[in-house]
Structures are given as structure tokens and as C-alpha cells.
Amino acid sequence: MDRAPAPGRIEVGLSTSCSYPESTTAAFEIAARLGYDGVEVLVWTDPVSQDPAALHRLVEHYGVPVLSVHAPTLLLTQGTWGRDPWGKLERSAELAASLGARTVVVHPPFRWQREYAAGFVDGVAALEDRTGVVMAVENMFPWRARGRELVAYAPGWDPTHVGYRHLTLDCSHAATAGQDCAELARAFGARLAHVHLCDGTGSVKDEHLVPGDGSQPVAAVLAELARGGFGGTVVAEVNTRRARGRAAREAALARTLEFAREHLARTPEVTA
Secondary structure: OOOOOOOOOOOEEEEHHHHOOOOHHHHHHHHHHHOOOEEEEEOOOOHHHHOHHHHHHHHHHHOOOEEEEEOOOOHHHOOOOOOOHHHHHHHHHHHHHHHOOOEEEEOOOEOOOHHHHHOHHHHHHHHHHHHOOEEEEEOOOOEEEOOEEEOOEOOOOOOOOOOOOEEEEEHHHHHHOOOOHHHHHHHHHHHEEEEEEOEOOOOOOOOOEOOOOOOOOHHHHHHHHHHOOOOOEEEEOOOOOOOOOHHHHHHHHHHHHHHHHHHHOOOOOOOO
16 A cells, blocks of 8 residues: 655544544544544554554555554553553554554553663664654653642653653643743754644643644644644544544544644745
């Protein structure tokens, strides 16, 4: 399958997390029906998400490529692909390469993963060099409970001033952290390689709302990406678990895609 996007066109993918509690397979079906450019495979407990052969069959059946892979580095996927964090990243990069995906999304280490955290920056760079796959570290947020802020990530939840080569911007995570996603995108600069398209209101909960339903300047981020010739991928990562059935889930994801297409449309240059 030809994976190259049209010149000047930013691809919009659908995270397989958007179909939860439906399956990875359902996400491919939804992406094909709604007209997404591809999917991001979240590797989790669904066996299909871990199986290169099964994913290849879905790509061929639905005509929807895999644009990126999300490594199983979430708190809830700590047991997926074993307990060795480097093994998880290695397998994620191998899966991405086998599917022709350009990017692996990675969360920063948890603070209790001390040895992993100590070598994380250099190790991620070495993995990129070895595999040719972009390892894009995602912005996270502080954990808050009973009025206290917990330090959960090392060296921290904000990757802006850490020496990562490539970064993923998640607009919901920015909201939960009390940050502005447009300011973060500018701070990331040329290191911004991947975007999780969603929204948030600033709640302590990581909301992953349909873009436009929260308070983040998501539209401004997309417009700036288009004007700046962004070379990465924008992936919808919207929480639809409370949707009342497939029709409601698809309606939310159709709105998300419409939002992305509208705000990624290039603004014509104004000439004197």
C-alpha cells in the first residue's frame, strides 16, 4: 500500500483506543467508514493489537494503513509484553517497522523505574538510530489526589526541556497539566513529530474530549501545523467509552475528523 501522503497534506489517523470498549478490529472498521487516513495501534491486552500478522490482515481488508504505534507504557498496560520496559519499546519499534509505520508514541518512565529512567533519553535515541523509527515521547501531567500533587514520571511529566529528539503533543494531557497546548507546540518546535488530537477542560481527570468541546486552543494548534508545513501525523485520541452504541461513537469520531480537516486546511498566503 502506498503510504506517502499527498504533498503538503497532513494525515489524520484514528487511535484504536477510540473504539474502546470495542476491539482493535472495530477501530479499523470505523476508520475506513469515516475516511480517516489510517490508524494508530495502541498495544494493549487485545491480542490483535499485539499480533503483526493480524494487523497486516486488517490493513489489507479495510485498506487502512497503520500510521503509528503506541507502546504499552501506560500504567494499565504494565503487564503487556512482559515487565521489561526496554523490551516493550523494542517490540513496539519492530511492530511499527513491520507495518510501515513511521512513529512509536512513548510515555516517559515512571519514577519507580529507576534504572530505565536513568538511561531513557540516550536509550530512546539509540533505538531510533537502530530501527529508523521515530520514538516520540509524550507530554503527560501531574497526578493529583486529596489536594496533593504526586511525582509519577522521571525526569518529569513535561518533556519540553528534556533532551528528547522527538515529541508527541497530547492536548488533553496539556489541559490536565494546566498548560496551553498551543504554547507547548511552539515550545516543542521542530521536535514536535506527532499530535494526539483531543481536548480538555482543565479537570484533574484526563478527559480526551472531542476537539472543540473543551477549553484548549486545539484549532490554533492545527492551523499553525498547517502553516508551518508539519511533517508528522495528527491522530484522534478521543474517549468514547460512554457512547451509547456504535452510532454515537462514530458520530463523535466523525466530528473529530471534520474538526481536523477544517482546521488543517491551509490558509492562502495574503499578497499585497
